[in-house]
Amino acid sequence: MAEASGLQVFLLVDDELHSLAESAATVLGEELRRAAAGGLGEHGYEAAALNVADAIEDVLVGAADEPIPLDDEEVEAVFYTLDARPEIPRGDAFRLYRALRKVLREIEEL
Numbered sequence: 001m002a003e004a005s006g007l008q009v010f011l012l013v014d015d016e017l018h019s020l021a022e023s024a025a026t027v028l029g030e031e032l033r034r035a036a037a038g039g040l041g042e043h044g045y046e047a048a049a050l051n052v053a054d055a056i057e058d059v060l061v062g063a064a065d066e067p068i069p070l071d072d073e074e075v076e077a078v079f080y081t082l083d084a085r086p087e088i089p090r091g092d093a094f095r096l097y098r099a100l101r102k103v104l105r106e107i108e109e110l
Contacts, residue, residue, distance in 0.1 A: 009059045010067035011096060013075065014103050017067055018096040022060065028081070028093070029056035035081045048073035049081060075103045 009025035011018045020028060029052075034040065036050035052074050058064040070078060079100035082089050089097045 007060065009056055011078070012067045012069040013096065013099045014106075016099060018092065018099055020092050020096065024091075024093055025056050025060060028078070029053045029060070031081050031085070032056070032077065035077065035084075040081065040084050043080065045073055045077035045080065049077035052078055070100075072103075072107055075100050075107075079104055 007022040007025075008019045009022070011020070032049040032053035035043075036046045036053060038046060048071070052068065052070065055064070055068040059068070079097065082093065082097045082100070088094065
């Protein structure tokens, strides 16, 4: 369930904007920091996970307000971080997850 009002963090995936409410973005940022520190194992996307976590934090603290564009490595980092959750993402996080999965499939086909 999305928050009725408040801060939104926008991620740009394949030229499509995906919003996360402040609380969902905060959780994702912390999960990405854990992934960057190797908390989900070593997968090669740790630096990308940290980049996205830092970008999310910048939006949350008001240091930035632009959408966060994700490159291929950052798409991978966010996708696998969401995929590692014990529960299936819901709402906006699920729409983001699906968009990330689509981009990863396209990358793998290249």
